[in-house]
Amino acid sequence: MGVGCIVRDHQGRFIRARSKVVHGRLQPREVEAMGLREALSWIKDWRSHRCVFECDAKQVVDAIHAEEWRSYFDTIIGDCKDILKHSNEVLVVFGSRSANRITHLLATATYSMSDSQEWLVxxxxxIMYDVTAEAALN
Known part of the structure; x- marks a missing residue:
């Protein structure tokens, strides 16, 4: 499985992107939670404030704002919450799958990659066409 993250500025312009291979037999919601955890950790390394994380997995977004601890999924969510405690002005919001097309392209690309990839600049x-088209809409 794979996860993808893209960072854009307030006008929708590309800043950086990342995709990562996830090994193991996991439920889809666990992979989505791992994707959020990966994005939070990645951003924490270079920016810890004024970010909005848009996730198309409503179950993950709801869990971030809940207080449940019963499963492996909840453990991953707990990791996300710990990272969020050390960040300022960071939101996790739900966004439709159709609005998250680029992250799905990045995640799908992991099937042809042997390891994680990161694109800067x-x-x-x-994904260039999609990034440019979405930025033009902003």
């Missing part, structure tokens, strides 16, 4: 060719 310019988007990879396979």
């Amino acid at each position: 310019s988007a990879p060719d396979f």
